[in-house]
Amino acid sequence: MLIFFPIRAQIKLHKWPVLTVLISLACLAIYYAQTRNEDRIVQSAESYCTEQASSSEREAWGQLGHGVPADVCANALAYLHTSPRPESQFKDMEAWLARQLNNPAEAARVTTELRTSYYRFASGAPSYLTGRLWMERPSWNVLRMLSSAFAHGSWSHVIFNLIFFFAFGATVELLLGPVLFLAVVVILALGIGVTDTLVHLGQEVTVSLGLSGVVTGMLALFVYFVPRAKIRFFFWFLLSVGFVGVPGWFVGLWYIGGNILDQLSDAPSQVNYIAHLSGAAIGFLLGITLFRRKRHWAQELVEDKEDLTQDQGFFRKLNFYTATPGIVGLLVLGFFVAVVLIARFVTSFWLQLLLATPALVAFWQIYRMRRAQRPDRDRFAEASARLARGEVQGAVRDLEALAARGHARAMLTLGSLYESGRGVLKDLPKAVHWYEHAAQRNNPEAQYRVGLMHAEGRGLRKDVTKMRAWWQRAAQAGHAPAAMSLAHSYENTAGTRDERELAREEAAKWYYQAGKLFLKSRQVEDARMAMLAIRGLKAEHPLARQLEAEVAGTPAPAGITKG
Numbered sequence: 075m076l077i078f079f080p081i082r083a084q085i086k087l088h089k090w091p092v093l094t095v096l097i098s099l100a101c102l103a104i105y106y107a108q109t110r111n112e113d114r115i116v117q118s119a120e121s122y123c124t125e126q127a128s129s130s131e132r133e134a135w136g137q138l139g140h141g142v143p144a145d146v147c148a149n150a151l152a153y154l155h156t157s158p159r160p161e162s163q164f165k166d167m168e169a170w171l172a173r174q175l176n177n178p179a180e181a182a183r184v185t186t187e188l189r190t191s192y193y194r195f196a197s198g199a200p201s202y203l204t205g206r207l208w209m210e211r212p213s214w215n216v217l218r219m220l221s222s223a224f225a226h227g228s229w230s231h232v233i234f235n236l237i238f239f240f241a242f243g244a245t246v247e248l249l250l251g252p253v254l255f256l257a258v259v260v261i262l263a264l265g266i267g268v269t270d271t272l273v274h275l276g277q278e279v280t281v282s283l284g285l286s287g288v289v290t291g292m293l294a295l296f297v298y299f300v301p302r303a304k305i306r307f308f309f310w311f312l313l314s315v316g317f318v319g320v321p322g323w324f325v326g327l328w329y330i331g332g333n334i335l336d337q338l339s340d341a342p343s344q345v346n347y348i349a350h351l352s353g354a355a356i357g358f359l360l361g362i363t364l365f366r367r368k369r370h371w372a373q374e375l376v377e378d379k380e381d382l383t384q385d386q387g388f389f390r391k392l393n394f395y396t397a398t399p400g401i402v403g404l405l406v407l408g409f410f411v412a413v414v415l416i417a418r419f420v421t422s423f424w425l426q427l428l429l430a431t432p433a434l435v436a437f438w439q440i441y442r443m444r445r446a447q448r449p450d451r452d453r454f455a456e457a458s459a460r461l462a463r464g465e466v467q468g469a470v471r472d473l474e475a476l477a478a479r480g481h482a483r484a485m486l487t488l489g490s491l492y493e494s495g496r497g498v499l500k501d502l503p504k505a506v507h508w509y510e511h512a513a514q515r516n517n518p519e520a521q522y523r524v525g526l527m528h529a530e531g532r533g534l535r536k537d538v539t540k541m542r543a544w545w546q547r548a549a550q551a552g553h554a555p556a557a558m559s560l561a562h563s564y565e566n567t568a569g570t571r572d573e574r575e576l577a578r579e580e581a582a583k584w585y586y587q588a589g590k591l592f593l594k595s596r597q598v599e600d601a602r603m604a605m606l607a608i609r610g611l612k613a614e615h616p617l618a619r620q621l622e623a624e625v626a627g628t629p630a631p632a633g634i635t636k637g
Contacts, residue, residue, distance in 0.1 A: 080241035080305045080325070091244035093252045097259065098236045101224050101285060104207070105232045108225060111203035116152045118199045123147035131191045134184050137171065150188075151195050156202050158210065158281045164189050208283040212271040219267025220260065222283040227344075235285045241305060242292040249299055249368050258360060262291040262353055269352035287349030290330065294357030297326035299368060302449075330354050367480060450481050457484070466497025477508065485512035486520045493523075493533075502533035513544065521548035522556040529563070538563070549584065554591035558604065561585040565611065578611050586617040593624055601625050 123132060123144045135150055136143030154160045164185055171181035209215070209222035226232035247255040266287040274280070296303075304319035330351070337347040361368075457472035470491065476484035489508035492501045506527060512520030525544030527534045534540075542563060548556035561584035567577035589604035602625055608618040 080238060080307050089248070091240075091247040093255050094240055094243040094247050097224075097243075098240060101226065101232055101236060104224050105226045105229070108204050108207075109229075111200060112152075112156065114200045115155055115202065116148070119148040119151040119155070119195065120144075122151065122195045122199070127191060127195075131187065134187045134191065137174075137184060138167065138188075147191075151192060151199075154192050155196060155199055156204070158205070158208075159279065160192065160196075164192075204283070208281040209267055209270070210279050210281055211267075211274040212277070212279070214268075214271060216264065216267075220263050222267070223259075223263040223285055223288055225283040226285070227283060231284060235289055238289045239285060239292060242289065242296040245300070245303075246292050246295045250365065258291070258295070258357075259288055261360065262288045262356055265356040266291075266349045266352050269356075270346070270348050273348050282346045282349060284346070284349075287346070287353035289353070290333070290350045291353035291357035291360075293326055293329065294354040295361050295365075297322045298358055298361030299365070301326075326354075450476055450479065454481060454484055458487070461487075461497075464497075466491070470498060477511070480515065482512045482515040482517040482520065485509075485515070486517055486523075489520065489523065502527075506533040513547075516547075516551065518548040518551040518553035518556065521545070521551070522553050522559070525556065525559070529559075549587060549591075552591060552594075554588050554595070554597070554600070557584050557588035557591060558600075558607075561588060561604075561607065565607075582608050582611050582615055582617050585611075586621055589621045590624065598625060 123135070127135075127144075127147060132143040132147050135147035138150055139146045154163055157163055167188060168181050168185040171184055172178045175181050175184075204225055204227075207218075207221040207225035209218040226235065243255075246258070250258065270282060301321070301323040303322050305322055305325050307320055333347050333350045333354075336345065337351065453472060453476055457469045457476065460466075460469035460472065470488070473484045473488050473491075477488055485508045489505045489512065490496075491498050491505075492508065493505035494500070506524070509520045509524045509527070513524045521544045524534070525541045525548065528537045528541040528544065530536075542560060545556045545560040545563070549560055561581045564577045564581035564584065567574060569577070585604045585607045589601040589608075592598070592601040592604060601621065605618055605621045605625060608615050608621065612618070
């Protein structure tokens with residue numbers, strides 16, 4: 075027996091993936107409502123068959139199976155009411171009764187009575203909630219494309235979809251932000267619905283529901299952003315229980331490749347592999363076309379220090395020896411899957427090429443990755459070490475390569491070197507160039523320095539408005555000196571008395587913000603300076619009293635005694 079499912083990505087989640095959690099809760103709430111609705115339908119069917127149905131109706135329903143006629147009646151009515159096409163079921167019933175009774179005329183009469191009984195029941199029964207949510211394909215109903223993504227067919231269906239959704243979606247939301255993340259979910263749901271409809275044009279109407287297509291889209295985006303990041307999987311194989319880290323690119327190829335193989339097989343299945351594969355294709359396409367810049371800083375989120383594949387002591391050894399046969403078995407299975415896929419490609423190339431598009435895109439992305447390339451974080455640390463050793467020219471080359479890839483801290487360091495002339499020719503335009511690029515990537519220190527250069531007119535023209543705009547962005551990102559400088563600029567605003575009074579209130583607000591930021595980093599003396607600055611504006615200012623209380627309640631750093 076092998077149980078294997080993902081827990082989370084080895085990614086530094088700096089904040090809670092709120093939207094991922096809300097979508098998961100919404101799916102659970104919707105499926106709970108579905109189950110309650112189905113319970114009410116069953117109760118309504120039982121009530122109808124025992125209290126409202128005539129004896130001839132119950133007798134007619136009883137011919138469909140063995141047991142108490144009222145029970146057969148209730149089960150059949152509930153089944154019909156939750157079927158996508160009840161009318162088609164009556165045709166099957168008539169054919170079955172004709173064989174059982176060996177009398178087509180009697181079978182037609184009984185079927186007519188069953189049809190009349192069902193529609194009489196349906197007129198007063200609760201409407202089927204799942205039937206209002208699922209997508210009937212082929213169909214161009216946009217609302218059904220969206221609602222079907224959040225409805226499910228069973229508790230196991232919704233729970234396992236959400237396990238995978240959280241494992242990959244949490245990281246994607248962190249990289250994109252909640253607004254773009256929600257937009258991607260909507261695009262995936264609509265894109266999957268459109269693809270599903272195109273594939274089923276001209277075919278008999280069938281229904282589809284579930285989040286799994288959106289999940290494979292999230293998996294594809296995860297692999298695009300951080301292909302080398304590991305996914306922490308829980309496994310249970312025989313006597314072995316533990317966790318193992320699996321690279322994201324392998325997870326993507328394994329699941330998407332398995333879906334391709336299942337789609338190509340002729341075995342009947344209730345799984346909508348078209349939704350899975352189209353979700354993966356749309357996810358890769360969104361990453362390549364819209365979110366290419368996100369890949370540059372996404373690598374910095376990958377956790378490399380903690381090895382989540384290791385257990386401790388006896389269990390570590392036990393897991394190693396007992397899990398080895400399972401791992402070998404998976405590798406052998408993967409080999410046979412590859413052989414079967416190659417054989418299928420040979421027999422019907424164009425169909426396979428269409429379905430294998432996500433896998434081909436993944437292979438292309440893996441091909442573009444240089445195996446010898448280290449994570450940007452490690453390369454930046456090495457460049458910083460070279461700077462510390464005085465190897466400035468080599469460090470500059472490394473930093474410029476990183477900056478070309480969008481690494482904000484490398485840009486900031488280059489700007490600092492060109493501003494100071496340390497080991498390079500002093501070049502203020504170059505310093506401004508790198509500072510502004512780093513600031514646009516939301517680096518608070520770079521934002522502070524761009525504002526400072528606007529304030530001093532060095533490399534940039536003096537501009538109080540732009541200076542304050544950059545300092546405000548840096549202060550809102552947690553940069554205490556930027557908040558302090560911004561407050562000082564408001565304190566020294568010229569103008570009418572009313573204008574100066576408004577500016578001094580703004581200064582007090584930013585001094586208070588600077589004090590809180592200083593306290594957060596245990597810079598108590600700097601926080602006191604901010605408090606005194608507020609008192610200089612107004613001796614009994616409420617923000618000064620509030621900051622004083624916060625300073626009094628903050629432990630002093632080691633070796634410092636508070637006065």
